Amino acid sequence: MSDDEHEHELLVSKIEDGTVIDHVTGGQALNVLAILGIDGSRGERVSVGINVPSGRLGRKDIVKVEGRELTPAEVDVLSLIAPNATINIIRGYDVIDKHRVERTAVVAGILSCPNPECITNAREPVETRFDVLDDGVRCVYCESIIREGLAEHIEVERPSV
């Protein structure tokens, strides 16, 4: 059994019902939870592995959310910070669906615009919206392009873990 499979065994298979987000880019697990708006306040049981050894990625993060099945619409936005992530839907300890996150065309309300002159940073009733480019995202309002450090611009509340 490879390290990766061993970790999989330890960290993934012991969940009865819910979602396992695997192969998350190392160090991005808390951002994944932030984007998904999961902070444990609704009683979900959440387990997080950070910088776990991975055969494919070298190191990876892994997030288990018990009692909640995440939809593709909810998780595809993760492609911005964790393009290799795989989503495992678990029922009765079995993986009943497994897929990779897919690139979204638009990201709404997740990222803040780094341009201080952008109208989305004024006190206006407007949600941020970014078009997803091949190598970054672009604000649909001020048209600024963010190519690096996307996670730094996540504006949703951080989970209190």
Add this chain to the structure above:
Amino acid sequence: MRHEHVITAKGLSRADIETVLDRAAELEAADSRAVELHRGKILALLFFEPSTRTRLSFDAAIKRLGGDAIDMGAVDESSVTKGETLADTVRVIEGYADAIVLRHPSQGAAKMASEFVDVPLLNAGDGAGHHPTQTLLDLYTMRKHVGLDGISVGIMGDLKYGRTVHSLATALTKFDTVQHFISPESLALPANVRYDLHEAGSTVREHRDIEDVLPELDLLYVTRIQRERFPDEREYRDVAGEYGIDAAALERAKEHCKIMHPLPRVDEIDPSVDETNHAVYFEQAHNGIPVRMALLDLLL
């Protein structure tokens, strides 16, 4: 025109642009004073930043079309000082007017405002973003003098913050033009405009010295370098002096090369250029009337 709002020049197709320019030519030829096609229509002018030419030419344009303008006036005399959002302001004003002209210091302000209203909204400048109606009058002026295809255009000055530059450069990608960008490194084209130019298949040709490219140009579009972009007066003076043009320098230009400027100018075009055949910047400003009339005529 299919468009309800005019937010960026990029959002206008070549056909849209030509429709506006053709209509502007008709209105100009028809003696614009006599055209009263939109009697009773009201245009709201919301300028959150100072403006002379844009505000007055929109005012004149709607009046020459037989309509009238209502003007928010200076920001310090309006509800903005009471903390009203732009979204609320435009939602109220759309009940008073048939179209809204908006200038605002924040980039993306016109795009956002357009999402809150059903009447046509025209972006008259959003910070360092875009100024598409200026671009239409620029293109109208260019078409008259040098045409819009098969020409070489130089754009010089503050390319980073200059919204007229951003709109013009993206609009010119719809025509067969070669664009040269002349600026200090610190005021070069921003990443988002470069992205649009590359997406449109244009090559960004950059120069630090106007001398390198002046003899090739059919048209030179000069913009003002603003003092506040520089940490100190001396650095500003050094840079501003380098990115100006005078009649002597123009001896190396093609005889038919035209000089344009969105105005106001400071020192970047020496008054010695005014009397040469190269200068078309005052006519360019006058063209704001037929072009804005045409735009309103097509949108109202």
